[in-house]
Amino acid sequence: MHVRSNETRTMEDIKKYMQQVGQQARTASRAMAMADTNAKNRALENIAAAILADSAKLIAENAKDVAKAKIEELDAASIDRLTLTEKTVKSMAEGLLQIAALPDPIGEISDMKYRPSGIQVGKMRVPLGVIGIIYESRPNVTADAAGLCLKSGNAAILRGGSEAIHSNQAIAACVHQGLREAGLPETAVQVVSTTDRAAVGELITMKEYVDVIVPRGGKSLIARISEEAKVPVIKHLDGICHVYIDDEADLEKAIRIADNAKTHRYGVCNAMETLLVHKSVAAQVLPDLCRIYLDKGVELRGDDAARAIIPQMNTATEEDWRTEYLAPILSVRVVSDLDEAIAHINTYSSQHTDSIVTENYTKAMRFLREVDSSSVMVNASTRFADGFEYGLGAEIGISTDKIHARGPVGLEGLTSQKYIVLGNGQVRI
Amino acid sequence: MHVRSNETRTMEDIKKYMQQVGQQARTASRAMAMADTNAKNRALENIAAAILADSAKLIAENAKDVAKAKIEELDAASIDRLTLTEKTVKSMAEGLLQIAALPDPIGEISDMKYRPSGIQVGKMRVPLGVIGIIYESRPNVTADAAGLCLKSGNAAILRGGSEAIHSNQAIAACVHQGLREAGLPETAVQVVSTTDRAAVGELITMKEYVDVIVPRGGKSLIARISEEAKVPVIKHLDGICHVYIDDEADLEKAIRIADNAKTHRYGVCNAMETLLVHKSVAAQVLPDLCRIYLDKGVELRGDDAARAIIPQMNTATEEDWRTEYLAPILSVRVVSDLDEAIAHINTYSSQHTDSIVTENYTKAMRFLREVDSSSVMVNASTRFADGFEYGLGAEIGISTDKIHARGPVGLEGLTSQKYIVLGNGQVRI
Numbered sequence: 036m037h038v039r040s041n042e043t044r045t046m047e048d049i050k051k052y053m054q055q056v057g058q059q060a061r062t063a064s065r066a067m068a069m070a071d072t073n074a075k076n077r078a079l080e081n082i083a084a085a086i087l088a089d090s091a092k093l094i095a096e097n098a099k100d101v102a103k104a105k106i107e108e109l110d111a112a113s114i115d116r117l118t119l120t121e122k123t124v125k126s127m128a129e130g131l132l133q134i135a136a137l138p139d140p141i142g143e144i145s146d147m148k149y150r151p152s153g154i155q156v157g158k159m160r161v162p163l164g165v166i167g168i169i170y171e172s173r174p175n176v177t178a179d180a181a182g183l184c185l186k187s188g189n190a191a192i193l194r195g196g197s198e199a200i201h202s203n204q205a206i207a208a209c210v211h212q213g214l215r216e217a218g219l220p221e222t223a224v225q226v227v228s229t230t231d232r233a234a235v236g237e238l239i240t241m242k243e244y245v246d247v248i249v250p251r252g253g254k255s256l257i258a259r260i261s262e263e264a265k266v267p268v269i270k271h272l273d274g275i276c277h278v279y280i281d282d283e284a285d286l287e288k289a290i291r292i293a294d295n296a297k298t299h300r301y302g303v304c305n306a307m308e309t310l311l312v313h314k315s316v317a318a319q320v321l322p323d324l325c326r327i328y329l330d331k332g333v334e335l336r337g338d339d340a341a342r343a344i345i346p347q348m349n350t351a352t353e354e355d356w357r358t359e360y361l362a363p364i365l366s367v368r369v370v371s372d373l374d375e376a377i378a379h380i381n382t383y384s385s386q387h388t389d390s391i392v393t394e395n396y397t398k399a400m401r402f403l404r405e406v407d408s409s410s411v412m413v414n415a416s417t418r419f420a421d422g423f424e425y426g427l428g429a430e431i432g433i434s435t436d437k438i439h440a441r442g443p444v445g446l447e448g449l450t451s452q453k454y455i456v457l458g459n460g461q462v463r464i
Numbered sequence: 465m466h467v468r469s470n471e472t473r474t475m476e477d478i479k480k481y482m483q484q485v486g487q488q489a490r491t492a493s494r495a496m497a498m499a500d501t502n503a504k505n506r507a508l509e510n511i512a513a514a515i516l517a518d519s520a521k522l523i524a525e526n527a528k529d530v531a532k533a534k535i536e537e538l539d540a541a542s543i544d545r546l547t548l549t550e551k552t553v554k555s556m557a558e559g560l561l562q563i564a565a566l567p568d569p570i571g572e573i574s575d576m577k578y579r580p581s582g583i584q585v586g587k588m589r590v591p592l593g594v595i596g597i598i599y600e601s602r603p604n605v606t607a608d609a610a611g612l613c614l615k616s617g618n619a620a621i622l623r624g625g626s627e628a629i630h631s632n633q634a635i636a637a638c639v640h641q642g643l644r645e646a647g648l649p650e651t652a653v654q655v656v657s658t659t660d661r662a663a664v665g666e667l668i669t670m671k672e673y674v675d676v677i678v679p680r681g682g683k684s685l686i687a688r689i690s691e692e693a694k695v696p697v698i699k700h701l702d703g704i705c706h707v708y709i710d711d712e713a714d715l716e717k718a719i720r721i722a723d724n725a726k727t728h729r730y731g732v733c734n735a736m737e738t739l740l741v742h743k744s745v746a747a748q749v750l751p752d753l754c755r756i757y758l759d760k761g762v763e764l765r766g767d768d769a770a771r772a773i774i775p776q777m778n779t780a781t782e783e784d785w786r787t788e789y790l791a792p793i794l795s796v797r798v799v800s801d802l803d804e805a806i807a808h809i810n811t812y813s814s815q816h817t818d819s820i821v822t823e824n825y826t827k828a829m830r831f832l833r834e835v836d837s838s839s840v841m842v843n844a845s846t847r848f849a850d851g852f853e854y855g856l857g858a859e860i861g862i863s864t865d866k867i868h869a870r871g872p873v874g875l876e877g878l879t880s881q882k883y884i885v886l887g888n889g890q891v892r893i
Contacts, residue, residue, distance in 0.1 A: 065810070069834060142833060148855065154844050156854045159832065163866050246866055267696060267867045288889035295891035381494070390885075403588065403884050404571060405498060415583050415887025424892070425585045425883065426577065437592050437675055437880040438696040439868040451866040454854065455832050456819075458844025460717035462724035463853070 046233055053237035056192055057244025059222040060165040064190035067223050068162050072139040074217050075186055079135035082213030083128040086178065089209055090124045096205035097174065104198050112302070116172040117199055127178040127206075130429065134182040137428040140446045141188040144455065153461045158452040162188035164246035166449060167238045168431070169194045169260060171252040174202035180249075181210045181224040183431050187449040190223045192245065194238060196252075197230030204228065239264040249444075251432050254359075269440055269448070271432035273359040274304030274387035276417040279376040279402070280320055281393035282313035288414055289316075289392040290324050295416040296390065298331050302361045304433060305388050305410075305420040309356060309366045311376045317369045318344050325367075333363040340369035356383040373398050377405050384408055386435050388420040409435055409442035475662055482666035485621055486673025488651040489594040493619035496652050497591050501568040503646050504615055508564035511642030512557040515607065518638055519553045525634035526603065533627050541731070545601040546628055556607040556635075559858065563611040566857040569875045570617040573884065582890050587881040591617035593675035595878060596667045597860070598623045598689060600681040603631035609678075610639045610653040612860050616878040619652045621674065623667060625681075626659030633657070668693040678873075680861050683788075698869055698877070700861035702788040703733030703816035705846040708805040708831070709749055710822035711742040717843055718745075718821040719753050724845040725819065727760050731790045733862060734817050734839075734849040738785060738795045740805045746798045747773050754796075762792040769798035785812040802827050806834050813837055815864050817849035838864055838871035 067075075086093065097119040104114050140160050147157030166189045170176045177193055184191035195203040207226035214221050227234050239248050239260055248268045250260045261268050278296050280289040296307035312320060317340065325345045328335060335341075336355050337348035348367065355366040356379070370376045380389050390412035391402040399413045410420040420443065422430025427445030434440045440448035496504075515522065526548040533543050569589050576586030595618045599605045606622055613620035624632040636655035643650050656663050668677050668689055677697045679689045690697050707725050709718040725736035741749060746769065754774045757764060765784050766777035777796065784795040785808070799805045809818050819841035820831040828842045839849040849872065851859025856874030863869045869877035 068836070150853060150855055152848065152853060154841075154848055154853070156848075159840075161836070161866075164836075262694070265691070267865075285889065291889055291891055299892050407497070407590070407593075408882065410883040410885060411588075412583075412885035413887060414889055415885050416891040418892035419581065419583055419585075419885055419887075419890070420883070424579060424581060424583070426579055436696075437590075441880050442883040451870050453837065454839040454849070454871040456839060456841040456844050456848055458842060458848075460714065460720060460843055461848070462720055462845040463728050463847035 049229060049231055049233045050237055052229065053234055053241065056225050056227065057241045060190040060192050060225060061244045063220040063222040064162065064164045066220050067185070067190055068188050070188060070219055074219055075139065075188070076135040078185060078213050078217035078219050079131045079182055081216045082178070082182070082210050083131040085209035085212045086124060086128045086206070089205070090121060093124055093202065093205050094119055094121070097202040099201045100199050109198065113172055117174070119174055119202060123175060127175050130179055131182045134186050134429055137186065137446060139186065140450050153459065155457040157455055159455045160450050160452050163449055163451055165190045165192065165244055167192045167194070167245045167248045167266065169235060169238070169248065169250045169252070169256070171196040171256065172199060174199045174206060176251060177203045177206040177226065178210070179429065180431060183429060183446060183449060185223060187446045189449055192225050192227065192238060194227040194235060200230055236263065239266055242266055249431055267439070269432070269434050269444060270436045272435045273385045274306070275308050275357070275359050275383060275385040276305060276387050277309050277311055277380050277384055277389040278307050278417065279311040279380070279391045280313060280316060281373065281391060281395065281398055282315040283395040283398065284316065284392040285394055286316065286320050289320055290327070292390065292392055292414065292416050293324055294327050296418055297328065297333060297365050299416070299418050301363050305417050307365070307417050308358065308360055309368065309383065311368050311370050311379060312341070314340065314369050314371055317341065321345055328365060331363070333365055335365055335367060337367040338369060341367040359385065373401065377402065380406050387433065388412065388417045390415060390417050409433065478658060478660055478662045479666055481658065482663055482670065485654050485656065486670045489619040489621050489654060490673045492649040492651040493591065493593045495649050496614070496617050496619055499617060499648055503648055504568065504617070505564040507614060507642050507646035507648050508560045508611055510645045511607070511611070511639050512560040514638035514641045515553060515557045515635070518634070519550060522553055522631065522634045523548055523550070526631040528630045529628050538627065542601055546603070548603055548631060552604060556604050559608055560611045563615050563858055566615065566875060568615065569879050582888065584886040586884055588884045589879050589881050592878055592880055594619045594621065594673055596621045596623065596674045596677045596695065598664055598667070598677065598679045598681070598685070600625040600685065601628060603628045603635060605680060606632045606635040606655060607639070608858065609860060612858060612875060612878060614652060616875045618878055621654050621656065621667060623656040623664060629659055665692065668695055671695055678860055696868070698861070698863050698873060699865045701864045702814045703735070704737050704786070704788050704812060704814040705734060705816055706738050706740055706809050706813055706818040707736050707846060708740040708809070708820045709742060709745060710802065710820060710824065710827055711744040712824040712827065713745065713821040714823055715745065715749050718749055719756070721819065721821055721843065721845050722753055723756050725847055726757065726762060726794050728845070728847050730792050734846050736794070736846050737787065737789055738797065738812065740797050740799050740808060741770070743769065743798050743800055746770065750774055757794060760792070762794055764794055764796060766796040767798060770796040788814065802830065806831065809835050816862065817841065817846045819844060819846050838862065
């Protein structure tokens with residue numbers, strides 16, 4: 036069924052279309068689960084080659100999306116995320132080759148142990164089945180997500196933003212070519228061709244065809260999807276990350292880490308949004324650290340104790356502790372002890388990434404154990420919370436959920452483990 | 465807030481009551497996550513002791529439930545599941561001591577690896593938080609579920625069936641006594657005091673207070689909960705399990721396994737419901753095997769090819785392939801080859817447990833890889849699909865989901881892993 040994106044369609048049409056997409060994905064997922072490592076890697080290499088070969092075409096299709104975005108007066112940051120250049124096209128292709136180079140997680144057998152009954156029990160890693168990915172703006176997600184799902188033996192249904200529809204369809208053509216050339220079903224990766232929102236509603240409720248939904252995008256998109264989904268969702272919510280400078284911190288490390296966590300990049304989910312400082316070292320560490328921030332143009336918002344030390348700070352409100360700025364703004368709070376720091380984090384953190392700077396072993400261990408976030412760090416910048424930095428190779432997102440996958444989600448997060456039992460005629464007695 | 469179960473209440477009251485239960489559970493979950501192994505084990509031992517000491521009282525409270533069930537003419541099997549005896553009370557206490565003897569999963573650190581940046585990255589096992597368990601009939605689930613949640617550092621909200629309310633409240637009193645004596649919050653295990661169905665509706669949608677729902681019970685209960693839940697659900701659906709006797713099977717093993725898988729116990733989810741036999745060995749193996757079944761009073765329902773060999777078989781319909789009998793009934797189908805066997809299983813199996821009997825290596829490996837079920841076996845009875853048999857120690861259920869936990873769910877299934885990063889002042893460059 037071919038339906039053009041600009042066609043007027045009824046809800047009934049969209050439902051039918053999505054059901055067909057779902058059925059095709061389910062069928063393709065069976066072939067993908069059986070596909071051998073070579074076929075999957077060949078497909079990834081073919082897709083990379085097709086993307087490089089079609090570079091000019093991709094950029095031309097992308098230009099249509101960018102032109103429309105400018106007419107519709109999208110903000111500069113969104114247009115920037117949307118725009119494909121020769122460099123970003125090249126890095127899409129490189130990303131796929133990096134995924135090809137990763138070990139195949141599927142079929143991995145682990146923990147085989149003999150039991151008193153004589154059976155041997157362990158686990159085998161298998162794909163999840165069909166993964167629905169809903170995302171905004173960045174067209175490179177189309178290639179990344181297709182590559183990760185493909186390598187992990189899953190079928191993917193990709194639903195990008197309407198603002199990137201031409202770019203995404205052009206990338207999809209490269210993906211299909213690569214799959215076809217490797218002898219794998221083209222329907223293993225389907226890019227939803229309608230920009231109608233009803234398609235999302237259908238995708239997240241087709242339990243018979245979709246095993247998990249991965250939303251990538253703004254907080255409101257993800258909140259809406261979690262609210263309405265009938266299919267399990269691996270959520271990547273906001274990143275309100277903290278650095279806590281303990282009274283037993285090495286202050287040189289503290290300044291380096293707190294600087295990097297805030298200013299290395301502003302618009303990323305693993306950037307620090309709130310700095311917590313122990314009251315005994317606040318007067319020592321804040322002047323040097325804040326000079327760095329102010330020199331880099333970071334707006335500071337502090338509590339009374341922090342403002343008493345750094346008069347250039349604005350006043351932080353309750354709202355500040357709950358805000359992911361994604362901007363050169365930092366809230367600063369002076370705390371009395373580790374307990375107060377942990378309590379602040381467990382209250383306001385989005386359970387993404389939080390770091391302590393301390394030389395004290397017991398406090399480091401307590402922080403690791405007691406902070407309930409997907410990544411908890413000692414003496415390291417929150418900016419390390421990332422699939423590449425963790426050695427996963429690539430990530431589909433960073434889960435702030437506790438179920439199934441927590442933290443950066445790489446190939447393994449897109450798989451499941453089944454039990455396998457090897458016997459020799461054993462029966463239960 | 466104390467509300468009696470027989471009180472008439474408005475929806476508003478129930479919502480308020482459940483919200484309070486949820487808040488208390490969330491608060492208790494923080495204390496439980498920090499509780500050390502000794503405190504948790506002491507609580508388990510105390511609860512076991514309280515259950516043994518209160519044995520007569522538990523049986524007396526249970527008698528109220530049983531009397532009511534008889535008046536309401538519940539079927540014999542349900543009354544049997546509901547009834548507590550001195551023996552079942554003793555085994556409840558023993559179950560708790562077994563959980564105390566298991567290693568504590570919480571705080572376990574694994575996979576710590578140095579990355580090129582100099583940071584060391586790995587995982588720490590942590591509790592999920594608050595677990596809601598919804599179950600029917602068997603009051604022993606109250607003790608089992610409380611024990612598993614407690615040991616895995618979670619808070620539990622237990623919602624048993626209305627038919628077992630007196631039994632469950634009496635067991636809850638023992639649980640609270642045990643927690644109190646160990647210095648842990650009593651609210652770590654709360655048994656919902658109202659039998660109103662609206663309480664379930666509230667429990668499965670309180671995302672702010674509940675991290676996961678584990679339903680244990682009939683198919684319709686679980687289907688309804690999955691449909692309405694806003695909280696992630698670890699499902700344990702029906703067990704339509706298969707044994708496939710290959711043409712290269714050791715027929716002596718085949719008969720032993722197929723007999724055991726069907727007749728060891730009938731009313732359990734890991735019993736075989738459909739036997740698949742390769743056409744080349746059907747005439748050899750079916751006569752001896754079916755004589756055993758018929759001697760044990762098992763009704764046989766076969767396809768035409770099977771009935772040509774065993775005339776005492778009734779005719780199997782399409783419906784039979786989709787049915788979990790939980791009774792002395794078996795459907796039998798003759799297949800042409802391994803592909804047909806796998807296709808049948810992947811079409812009709814409930815993805816619980818399926819087993820192949822074969823001496824052929826390649827077919828065994830293909831079956832393991834291609835059958836998409838939570839437990840896949842070679843030359844072993846499906847009856848082994850069980851937490852104790854697998855060495856998990858105890859199980860909260862058997863998940864037929866792919867997300868988070870698949871197969872028997874023990875203590876680990878009630879936990880999550882967060883990333884931990886140990887640095888020495890590293891920053892992202």
